[in-house]
Amino acid sequence: MIGFAALIDLIRRYRTLHNPPATEPESSFGPFPIRFGILGASRIAPDALIIPAKSHPDVVVSAIAARDELKALAFKRKHNIESLYCGRNPYERLLDNPDVDAVYISLPNGLHFEWAMRALEMGKHVLLEKPSTDTAENTKRLFEFAEQRNLVLMEAFHYRFHPAIQRVKEIIESGEIGAIKSIDAKMSIPASIFLKPDDIRFKYELGGGSIMDLGCYAIHAMRYLTGSDPLEVTSATVDLVPGTTNVDRGATASLVFPGVIGSMDLHLYRPWKWGIIPSLPQFPLKVTGEKGEVELTFFLLPHMLHSITVSVQDEKAPKGVKVRTEQAFKPKDENMKGEDWWSTYRYQLEAFVDKLKGRTPQTWITPEDSIANMEAIEMVYKKNGLGPRPKSEFMLPPHFPRGSDAVLNTL
Template sequence: MLFRLYKISNPPAPKSGGVDPQERLNFGCLGAARITPGCIVEPARTHPSVVLYAVAARDAKRAEEFAKEHGFSKSFGGTAAYQDLIDDPEVDVVYNALPNALHFEWTMKALKGGKHVLLEKPATNTAAEAAQIFALAERKNLVVLEAFHSRFHPAIQRVKAIVDSKELGEIKHVSASLTAPTGTAAPKGDIRWNYELGGGSAMDPGCYTVNALRYLTSSNPTAVLSAKAVPYSSRPEHKQVDKILWATLSFGHDITGDIYTNLDEPKYFGVIPRMPKLFVTVQCEKGTVELFNYVVPSYYHYITVSPTGGRRRTEKAYTFKGAEKGEAWWTTYRYQMEAFVDKIQGRTPQTWIEPQDTIDNMKWIEAIYEKDGFGSLPSSKYIHQ
């Protein structure tokens, strides 16, 4: 584990020999977001085809400092920064890490500008917006990927393989949780507490839990049986911003699923931070399989298989057996980067998230919000022409 963690922090230089210069992809990042170093910068260090080309931010100083710190060649700042980056003919790929409410507008503009897009999750505020994005991408023959990085890692895929093998019989129930201690993922004043920017627990950790249930059951829900959300505060601007969410979904055939998310889990005795809840569990007819840390399993995880009346075993999966690509220290983002570049360059990626998968995930997040009474988040006012 220590060796793997060391390699994650100190990755080897990529093997650039044999890479056609025409295959190099210049990445431009919209927003100097906290997630960008992990999602783009670090994976780029070990991918010979990825070039950290530009970053854009409204604050010109912030953009310049971010570019210098992380090795981007160019920065754009000011009110026109995002469009300036898209208009740069040297940019091949746009990474959209802007607040959720801006995903639709700036992904559509990037596609209009002829750029492939790696789009942070959740893709949009509504399923209808996600459908428009992929319709335009298809017309323009461009690649858009919603960045559900955990789906690209061997750990969650191993759990699915165990479930699909029917070793434990048919699925009966699936549950997923994702929480964050107070002030960590969403400190006071964070965009995750802003309704107009697409904030809320169901939109942030919730999108992971819904996706995990849909992935492991290989199906979409048939109904939201129950949903309960707790608003961030009693202030009027937070009445539709959930900090805690519980929901129970039906997947038909007597299969149910539970999700629990909390962006503001209080400290023990007001001082001791709680450990995040990062479990996904599949209960089957003949036993259960559970994955700890399904979100970022590259750092550490374990898979526990518990057959009814049988011997429990623990597995770990950091690489794909027999695969030509992948190292035990590859992060979820590095596996995702490999797939994204493969898709752009016409190769078949090991894993892919299809457009309908993204659209359906947003559809059921909206359905949960409808059930709990919060209602869908506001649609973008941007109109594509």
């Protein structure tokens, strides 16, 4: 249960996140803002970019493109976006706008590869929703093309930029809980609360499945905290979307890392208790070591609410275990950027802009990291028998217009 003080603090941070204090451009940023366009009027776009941009002194969300005209109009009006593209070829027309410097792609998974390739071809930097593509092969090709074009491309694993998961990593590396023996990630969303039965996440041709949507985070967190990649998947089960033979709405898997067993239990459509009581979304992550354990609640969205509980063997403590609980809403180092009301997405945007401006981001998701994560996802799908999601066969046509070559540090 959340305490009264914690509830008041949550409300304060939530209100400040959506109504941030006024900011002025810093001289080090240069005179021009980075102008973002958004491909896809998705539900995640406001949290992932539009709201974080409000408090960033050097970001402007200037364009939105969507095939659904009503959704696009609603986005434009609600978020005061300058340019709207809908109707015929909306994504192409946005990418053809020379005033757009970077794009955030929040389209269905199965469209990530094509539209990221098209954006890069037109000289746009890309912040790409996870998972990067539907296959490791497509992801590798995508990052190779970004390198050829001298453009920034990053997969949006937003949780990794928040101080909470970084604090867990720090505790592990301190040796306080001893050598890691296991990692357990549970991620569930109650049925019909956030997703409907016809949601795109349940469509195979669009790269749907719980492992793609939730499992990519669980696997990524395991790889981050162990500092290694899985050697094999020893077991895997699925709960299929009714009427399909290849789309998982729920899944479990055990992965073997060097010296560590990782387990994940996922569900995009968790049944209600007794058929009448929905549970809250749950995202706990527990790491067990030789001397104790550390658990991070709500690891996916720690800016909303979280706790880091460390339990360590101690003969002098009651029941032989010493327990403490802490939180990490902002960096302990005062020289690092961040406020306690910043969301995971706001920290992520800070890093992305730092990269575009030639500064060193506090955290970064490398191409190698993204490729390895897709390889691990494919290992799980191979083990459970469903097989990887369909590979995109998109190829840039020879006549496709090329944008001017981008040069970093000039925005």
